[in-house]
Amino acid sequence: MEFQRARISALIITFNEVGYIEKCLKSVEFADEIIVVDSYSTDGTYEYLVAHPKVKVIQHPFKNYTAQKAFTLNQASNDWVVFVDADEVITAALREEIIATTNSSATHAAYWFRRKFMFKRELLRFSGWQTDKNYRLFRKSKVRFSEKRIVHETLEVNGTSGILKSKLTHYCYRDFANYKHKMVLYGRLKAKEAFQKGKPFSVALLLLKPTFTFLYNYIVRLGILDGFKGMTICYLGALGDWERYLELRRLEHEQKVPSLKPVRQTGN
Missing domain, CATH: 1.20.1280 (Monooxygenase)
Structure with missing residues (x-):
């Protein structure tokens, strides 16, 4: 019997992300579909996304982070979803861990990613961020964005959660x-x-x-x-x-x- 590889949707929300979205998109090209929901960027981000051959872009008005991400999640065609911010980059090690996890008999419905923070091009080691982690990989059928928060959004997960070893790179400070x-x-x-x-x-x-x-x-x-x-x-x-x-x-x-x-x- 032929092995069926798990299909993955990469989801991103954007607003004026030229100079950052390019690296983010490059890092998620392993996904089977890339969906970007843009809240009417004015810096050329939308035009760049429309011209990108691997991206499906949708414009949708921004109400708050939870509402925007919930809308974006609904656009995914696949059950496995990796959701990243436009200023985040999936490293090669993290990419391989994502692929291995989704192709295994994963026991968890959602996975936390730890992040390393970049101040421009320099690593920010402390300042309260050293234990930061967020849900970034999960099964669409097992989660929903909690309506209790409209910023620093989180998931309500029907099942257990795990945490991946490799870190996501976050270019937080431009x-x-x-x-x-x-x-x-x-x-x-x-x-x-x-x-x-x-x-x-x-x-x-x-x-x-x-x-x-x-x-x-x-x-x-x-x-x-x-x-x-x-x-x-x-x-x-x-x-x-x-x-x-x-x-x-x-x-x-x-x-x-x-x-x-x-x-x-x-x-x-």
């Missing part, structure tokens, strides 16, 4: 402005998540949480050993917390004093 924008966006989405759960704004948390986050990651999680890179990452992580509580205060204020301005519609 430049100061890009990473700051990312942390501000994360902070605002976390505020929306907290607001939906009925968590109140607190002046004490506004003042104390960013300070704690910085000191914890810089001192306890050894960001100081990453030098200038560590100080930058830890500061911007704290800025995300600061933005989170500012946004939560704004959302509470809007609820108490509804805007009388007419809603402006865009698009069709």
Whole structure:
């Protein structure tokens, strides 16, 4: 009886990823299909994807990370899915481990990947990221994205989870402005998540949480050993917390004093 190789779908979401998506796509070419959902990039990302012979690209408006990834997952034709971010790269060792895992009698429904973080082209060894891991390989039929989170999304898994040995490379830091924008966006989405759960704004948390986050990651999680890179990452992580509580205060204020301005519609 001829051996049937497991088919794999590689899934990616994008927004303005020129300069990073190229390496990501190259690293997932082993997959049987590559599906990219783009949230209307303006930097040429969409045009690059449309011209790519191995990519199926779909444009879909971005609501939050969980909603976007859930939509993308629904597009996969195969049960085995590897889901990576546009600034992540699957190494040769990890690729071989993925192929071996999906072609074996895998007992787990989903697998965590550990990640190594790159500050531009330099490795970030500490700063709170040294134990980071995310679900990246799983069976579509056994998972769903949890609706309890809209940022730092996670899976609800019907079955057990494993962890692969090889690490995923994450080019997390391009430049100061890009990473700051990312942390501000994360902070605002976390505020929306907290607001939906009925968590109140607190002046004490506004003042104390960013300070704690910085000191914890810089001192306890050894960001100081990453030098200038560590100080930058830890500061911007704290800025995300600061933005989170500012946004939560704004959302509470809007609820108490509804805007009388007419809603402006865009698009069709």
